[in-house]
Every structure is written in C-alpha cells, then in structure tokens.
Amino acid sequence: MSAFLEVEALAKNFGGVQAVKDVSFCVEKGSICSVIGPNGAGKTTVFNMISGLLRPNSGHVRLEGQALTGVPAHRMARMGLGRTFQNLAVFGHASVVDNILIGMHSKLRSGPFSAAIYWGRTRREEVAAREHVEKIIDFLEIQGVRDLPVGTLSYGVQKRVELARALASEPKLLLLDEMVSGMNQEETEDIARFILDIREELGTTVVMVEHDLGIVTDISDKLVVLDFGRKIADGQPHDVISDPTVIAAYMGAEQGAAA
C-alpha cells in the first residue's frame, strides 16, 4: 500500500547553499506527523516544496499517488491541500467571517455573472458556504469575534483564524508551519486540542513544522528530524527524542544559541 503523502529524495539549493538534501519520508492517512529540527535545518523549505511555493531541484512529492511537484501553488487547494504560514498571512482589514469565506473560494463554482444575478445555484452555494463557515467558527470556538476585523485580534486568535481559513477548503492534507511559536501556554494547549480534533472529526491528515518539542511529542504519531538539510531520524516520538543523534543535534544547537 502506498502512503498518503510521499516525499522522495527532495533537494533544494539556494545559490551555492544546499538547504535541503535528499529528504524522504512518508505520512499515513489520518496521522499527525511533525517535522522538527534546529533553526535553519530546512523545515520550512521542505514545507514550501510540498505546498508548491518552491520548486525542488530534484525529488518528488506525491499525494495519494498523484504528483504534486510542478503543480502551481494556486492549484493546491483543489488538490486537497491546505496550509498556514509561519508568519501570519491573514487579511487584517477583513472580518473573520470574510477571511474564512475566502478560504472556501476554491470550492465555489459560480462565476462573476451568475454571482451578479444571485439566483439559483449561486444563492444556494453562498448560503451553504456561510453555513460551512459557521461550522468552522463553532469548531475553533471563535464565535466571539466573528464580525471583527482580524487585524484587531490578538496573535493567538489571528492564528486560529488562519487555521480556520485553511480548513475552509476542506483539505485532505493540512500543513501547519510553526503554529504555536509566540503563543502562551494556554493558547498552545488550545491549538494542540484543535489539531487532535481536526484529525478526529474531519479525518484530515496533518503535517506540521514545529519548534516546540512539548506539543510535538504529545500529539504526533510520527516525527521527522532534520538537521542541516538532511533527515537524521524519523519514527515514533518517544523513540526519536531519545535518539542520541537527535539529542546531539538539538543540544548542539541550543548550546550554540546560548553561547
């Protein structure tokens, strides 16, 4: 049986720098997989290659056997892929509802002319879309802010809105890039609970890049560890974090940072 997401021998150079070298891993359907590693290990680069923002120099990414490499980023939502970004990427002046509605764009089929007339299918579709948005609002518990402009909300809530928007396209695969960095303990726990709920209620496969080892080991089924662009370990969380190479990579990095 082939895996849900296959990443095979990915490599990426930026000028003379080899950011990612020969990274391969696969993710089972319905699982939560985390890509971890010290700063500059190439985690986000791998992510950007999976989601089509960067073209790999070599290697392949396949989702349910279909090649993702070479598919332009704007087609990704239709392929069943949703993502959030390390730095907030929300529409600050638009309301929470509008932000989430935008996430549903790839699911709507009516064109500008039928939308202008707003009758029949278009109307039904818009109503259904609004209802779908409410389900997501309910799911992520952001009822209190639904009509507020996103820019006025706290960082943690904005992140949640970004997650809501990613969910709006009903992705099969959700990519979360450093969801909890900059969040306090409570916000982090909330996000961890939401990620588990997303997997359970929606059946979505989740791949996340994360710095916070706590949340990663608590909720992941699988870890992939990168260091200097190479995969140094993968497997079950408790096996991986007790792996001496991983400890060395992390400790080395931390000592380096402390110095």
Place this chain on the structure above:
Amino acid sequence: MSDLVENLLSGENTLPQLLLHWAHEQPHALAFREKDLGIWRRITWGTYLENVRYFASGLEELGFRSGDRLAIAGEGIPEWMYADIAAQSLGGTCVGLYPTSPWQELSYILRHSRARVVVCADQEQTDKVLDAMEHDGLPDLDWIVCVDPKGMRHYNHAKIVFFKDVLERGHGADSVRFERNIKALSPDQPAIVVYTSGTTGAPKGALLTHRNLLIASQSVLSAHGYDGRTHETVCYLPLCHVAERSFSTVMHLCCGSVVNFAESVDTVSADLREIAPTIFLGVPRIWEKLQQTILIKLRESYAINQWIVDRTIAYAMRNARKEIVPGERPGAIDRAALWLLRKVVFRNLRRFAGLHRCRACFCGAAAVSPEVLLFFRAMGLPIFQLYGMTETAAVAIQQIPGKESFGGVGVPIPSMQVKLGPDGELMMRGPSIFAGYLDAPEATENAFADGWLTSGDIASVDDGEYRIVDRKKDLIVTSGGKNIAPSELEHALKESPYVREAIVLGDGRNFVSALLQIDHDVVAKWAQEQQLSFTTFRSLTALPEVLKLIDGAVNEANARFARVAQVRKFVLLEKELDHDDGELTATMKVRRKAIAEKYAAQIAEIYGERA
C-alpha cells in the same frame, strides 16, 4: 393563573410539576432559544418536556434512582436544564459544578456528593472528570454523560456515554409512569445541592428544596409584576450558582417564559443586544465592567465632547442620587431634565448594552459599590440590589420600587423573618431557608442560632430597609481600637477604572493599608497613551508613573473617609489574582486568608517588619 402564583409563593409545587403544567398548557410556546451556527434555534415547551422525559427514562435505565445525585459540569445549554429537571423528576438531586473549576475542586465535590452520574458539556469537562477518577478513584461515579462528542469519539472509557444515546434509550419510555413519579414528589424534598464557593475552608453542599427555590424566586417575580408575557432572560452566568439557577431555571418554570442561552462566554454582550431581555441579573463584576466599557468608549471622543459628557453624567448622577437618598428629592426642573436626558440621550447607551427592554435589572451575589448602581440609575436603568445566600435559595432581601434607597439592599421577601443579632449580625428564618448541608450535620448546626440562620454579615436597618455593613469576620479593628468596614473602602478604591481589585488590611495594625490589583486593560491603554513602554503585567505595575496614577486614585478614595480609615500605604500586586492559583473563588470572590498567606512578605513590608 393567580392560583398558580399563590401556590408558588407558598412553595406548594415542584419544578418538574411546573414543567408538566406549562408543557400541557402551551406545548407550542417558545421555551428556549439557543444559538447554533450563528442562528437562534427555537425549542418549545413541548420539546423541553419530551427531552426531560427521555433523559429521565434513560437515566433510570442507567441505574439512577430516587435519592441519587447527578452532577453537571458545563456552561448553560438546554441540556443542562434537561438533566437538572430529569434528575429531580426521578426524586434525585442535581449538583452543579463550575465549568472553570480545576479538576481538584471538581473531584472534591463529586466525591463529597457521591454523585452517581455526571453530565459533562464537552471534552474539557470530561477530561477533568477522567483526571479526577484517575487520581481519586471516585468509587460512586457510575456514568459520565457527554453532551458534545467533539474530540471524544475515540474515547473508549467504559463509563462514558453520550447524551444523545441516553435520550434515545428513553424514547420508548412510559409517559404515564413518568408523570406519576412527578406527582409523587414532595415540595419539601431536596431538588438541588449548591456548593458554597468556599471563601473559608472547603465548600459545603447546601440542600435546597423545591419549596425553597420557588418561594425565593416567585417573591422577586411578584415584586416586579413579571409573568409569562413579560419575562424573558439571557442565561449567561454559571447555572451551578444559585443566583443564575434561580433567575433562569426556576423563574422560567414559574412564569412559563423564555430563556435564551448565550452562545459562549465571549459573546454575551452581542447576545444581549440581539435578544434584549426584559429581566437581567448581573453580578457586581458585570456592572463594573459595563460601566467601564461605556466610560472608556466615551473617552475616545474629542475633548469638547468629553467635557459635555462628563458634565452631563455628573449632573444626572447628582440628581439620580437625590431620587434614592431618603428625605431628598430633585427639584421640578431637575426632574424634567433628568426625564428628558433618559428619554433622549441615555436611551442609546441602554440600547448599546441591550438592556433597553428591561423592566428591572438586578445586582446580587456579592457586595457592590452603590456608586456603580447609581451610574446606571442615572442612565434610566434602575438596578435593584438583591441580598441572599446560597442557604436562602438566592434572594432573601430585595430592593423593590419605593424601597430602593442608596446603598441599601431593601426589604425582606414576604415570607422571610429577619432580625439583627446582638452584634448586629443579620439572622433569618422562613420557609425558603435551606434544608441543611449535605452530610455535614455539624456545619448545619453551626449555621443556625436558636432556629435562625446566621448570615455572617453585619447589617443595619432603617425604616424597614436593610443595609449590609460587611462580613463579620472581615471587620477590621485597628490597634488604636477603631472599627472599620473594609468593603466600603474597597468599593471606593475600585471606583477608579484603574483599580480592578482592592484588599484592605489593618486588623490589629496601627494603620490601614491595601493590596491593589490594577485593571490591566485600562492601565495598559493609559500607559500606551502616555507612551510608556512595558511588556508584561508585572512590568506595568513596576512603572513609577503607574504607581503615581494609582496613588492619585487612592487619594481620591481617601478623601471620603475619616483620617483613621484612610489607606496610608498600598502595594500593587505583581500578578492578576486567579481562581486557578487559589486566590479567588469560582465566583471571583477574594479568598482573604489565602492572599494574606501568599503576600505575607509584601504585607510585612507595608508595616515595616522583617519577613
């Protein structure tokens, strides 16, 4: 109809019996509104009864029997009501748990009440119960009934069942037997157990009978002329507290009216605007916050507008005060001006709060600064103070039109006898006094003196209207022998928008001092305007400018008191008081003892001692 009211005033009824009454009388009338996916969903009295019946039968199948206890953890939702009344209809009692309690507190109450079934609104509450079971065992608990299955579908704990499945089990149930069970209930059997918040020691479970609840609630309704046509409320406070239980569950059943459930704790102000209830109960914190919101929003306007607003509010408050200070009355022109202001100007503020349809607003559950209530009276929103305890099934003494003097709590409800003990302690006797603490005969005995319930509050009475001075145990006697009621001072300090919490100290000391907690949002906004840099709450409290700001607020409050009662020194708390840290109760009341221990070093510093 009036027969029913009279029956209710004497307490000759039970809550499930009232549900039967209304469901048969008006099965298609609206009973609840609940917001679902952003749209208010309607639930009729017929459906209310149906769900209660199904759930009761389902509970019976799970082995729940007369005399057993069912606990509920969660925010207010229709299922809360179904489970509550269903347990009562089987002759059981219902114990409410604070949704915000950490698992240790929840565990104590589940264990102490020996609950057989606990209904959990969501995963968060279920996880707490599971934690409690893991650590403390909870041998009496047979079932955990979960309402919202989100996130729990893979839980395969043997004791977990889902609410909807319990309802389904009850579908084939025999309605004749269900109604016979209800008819057999006595008004004098316990309907609910309400655990006191425990400002001192462990919480105690007060047993309240149907009679207790009905008399206390109907007395408030009758005093203000509420019935099914005029009563509509928003349920937003925790239902496990006796006040919200009385105002939502019991009054709803007395009137056959409508309860609207707030969508979530964060949406209450939007929900209020959408529903515009006709009766509204706020705890002091809610009123303080609302006043602050209004005043701060007004601050954002131009200087000239602000000046006009300040003058107008001051004028309105001055004259509103005259309306309720005995022996005073505003002059004819002032009365006309006030009428016009309320009609034309302040109407928008009432609309903004969603309270423009309120026939009466109430404030209870804790002591409040009369100035806060005066602010709303000036706006044309009279707030009636209620005094009561868990042990009196909520309201024992209430302000009513004509008996609403400034700073008072009004007159006893008709069936309540009230007297003042030799030291001025308020004592009460009557049919709405509770039936004792659950499994604590000694505590029950201590609560009474010669058959009178002792309140622990020092009160005074003037022309039949009562006034609460302070908690007996909180009274301060300085080393100079001066008696001081700290709450008065604390209220004066908290009138400043910058001060969120004040704890006045000085018992046995040579002067009065205070621990103050700044209001983070307001002070942070102020600091930003002053272009002061800060990062955390703690860094905010350390700014010398903030210290100066608060010093100003303290001086302002001091000006109203005699020299000996003035706050001489104060310390700003470096963190916000929190329920999770044991400094506040679930109802946000200050636990003085815990705070005195925790901040012993700061207190010693105030009084110049070495810690």
